[in-house]
Amino acid sequence: MRLLLSNLKKSQKAKKFFLYGVFVFFTAYLFSIPSFSNRYPLNSISYILVALLGVFVFCYLFLYGSFRIDYRFVLFPAFALLALIGTVFYSHQFRNWITLLLLALTYIVFLYSFRCMNNNKLVLALTFASLSLFSLYFFVIYFKEIFDFANLANVRLGSYFDNVNGVGGYFVTAFLISCYYLLFSKLKYGIIFFVPTIFFALLGTTTGSRTFLLTIIVGLFSLVFIRYRKKKILLFSISILLFASIALLLFLPFLSNLRDRLFSFFAYIEGENIDYSTLTRTLWQKYGIYLGVRHLLFGTGAYGFMALSGVGTYTHGNFAEMICNFGVIGFLVYYSLFAIAFKDSFKSKGSFKYFAYAILVAYLFKGILTVYYYDKLTVFELSLCIHLCLPFLESKYNADASGVILYRHIYV
């Protein structure tokens, strides 16, 4: 056994095999999250892929790296463990708590897989590739509906894969990566990313999700602000142009559904009329905060709001849901992930942290519109942001990081 291990450690072929395995299963798993994870029985594909990713990551680090951890690794698992307190005393939703525990495990697998790949460009490129593949899949499935312009305004696409608002969330990530490439790419023909950016935006709007629209606007403006923050006139001009384009786009006939939903939301905020969807969501969030404050320290446990409120669903707001289910302590531990990414980013070099900013700002904004803490893609994005904002090179962890050289040709 020792001989085998020693041979494997020395073998470059074995090293490549495990590393390529990490690449393949990382990409495949990311593709499977939006494509299969909410479609029984295909959801088992996701489980198999994440298990295989875990095995390859473990083998690679065991043979060629290290499992050193720091507080960044501990926070999400600590959050999951703390959730057990409220779950035991109030919600008793142990099955859902197990989901949290598995998400914590996935978070660790993601962080270690980034360590294996040890190349931010590659990580982002693979993420972009997998979400682009999903977008194509979506496009193929809804080909007829997308080109049926007469009826497109009346339907919300995406339920084949997941809740339509959830599908909108996948397009937000794809859109923001594409925007990041468009704005920060050093490639000569970086402008080419305009095409996927528009493609993701259009596919996202077909879901009719207001959260999608508002989140991409926030994410886009964050990226534009960061990119042109030193050129104030240009920043102002681009912002005006973007606002005008978004406003014009909303008046296209096939976006009338989304426009109406958005306007009714604003009308409600101004107190003009009653949009039941917005009213209910607002009341649910207030209700969630109420239940949370009444269980101040540890909350009502995993899925506590769903179990206790009588409502039978979630609060439709991440802040309210966190306070309700995990109390102030769970809330602080979870959002410390955001704080750590921001704190690390001040010392980190390169432009990847700007993408992380856009994602984090978008998620903070999204927190008032939807619940995302138990979403697999959110866990991935949080771990990605933590990784992209690291104030030191991941190679610090690795005994031998020479594998990185193989992938230096990927310059985006």
Added chain:
Amino acid sequence: MIKQLLQKVKSLNPVAQRILAASTIILSFALLFPAGSFSASANVEFAAEYFSDLSQNHTIDGQYSYLLIEAASENGPSLHPPYNEYYYWNNVFGKTKDVFFGVVNGNKENECYFSDFGNKETLTFVYANVFSNKEYGEHWKHEFYDFELMFEGEDTSGIYYSFCYLTQSQANLIIDKETPTIEEYQNLIGNPVSITMDGVEYQWAIANIILETTNAVEVCNSLFGNFVLGYTKYPQDFNKQHCYIFNKYAYQNYYKLNYIISQFNPSEYVFYLGTNNYDGEFEMGSQNIDDMIFGKGISSTPLMAVLLSAAFVFLILSFYFCYIFNNLEKVKDLLITLVAIFIPYVIFKGLYLLFGNILLFSYQSLLFYLIFFVIFLVFFLVSKIWNKKRGVVKE
């Protein structure tokens, strides 16, 4: 004079300094509890607890109490259609959906009974304005209320005043048999039944029979006793009302009340406590239900503002004392500060558990408490930076 006072404070011995800093913290956080209890939200919470207590301890079934809402005048805004309301609650409270009924004579204020049979017990109408029942196994289901029906049902009013659905027990009384056959029930459909409403006799056509199988029938029986499901036409004095049903869970009642507040302006609608299912011992007293729900009872914004300002002044004072006494650097002092912050929480929680009055430990107070705690945390971080600049060494 203030300078002299500050000099005196600065020259206090360490124990007195700690006591002074801790007292201002305790006072600041303690004042938040009375401040919160004067908020409108505390009023709603109090009302929610009131309904919870009412449902459990003062009703015949010990399960439900109810609130009736009707338009204040004929020219005012009308109520939402019961259809919309029912579907709102069905979507929101999916698992416990018997939250809402559209009713007429919900508090039995109008004299109204079957003219020809029964014990003249006053009737309540559960009213419905649309008509599209769904097939449900061998029976039918009412299009939105959770009533199981014998037949599909149709508008049988014809020459009669309006039409109604009778419960199976009422149908049995008319047929005068304990277990009639389906044909005998079927023969009732389209026939008139006389209902005396405030002394005037009206002929209602029987359109369907409600099977007494679902929870909704149990809830209606428990709340209203004798009831029928009636179509939308009623004599002038019989007002349509929204009936919201409350249960023992105060937090669920809190949600329902918040919804009611968001939907109904107290100047345009009249609110009544449902009284039909009270047990004999309960008396309503002088409670005004509008005031209780809409925050005119105990809530007082000026008083809340005064208390909150006082709490804030004490918080600033505590910051000042902590800063000049370097009270956030040593672990021991930090612990004393933390304990001081939590003492009011423990005291008021204890008082709440002892007396059971929600106003002692209201949601709004806890929210204020949380905000002040965050402010204190921010101050702590800022003071760390300041102390670093001042060269204060941590022990």
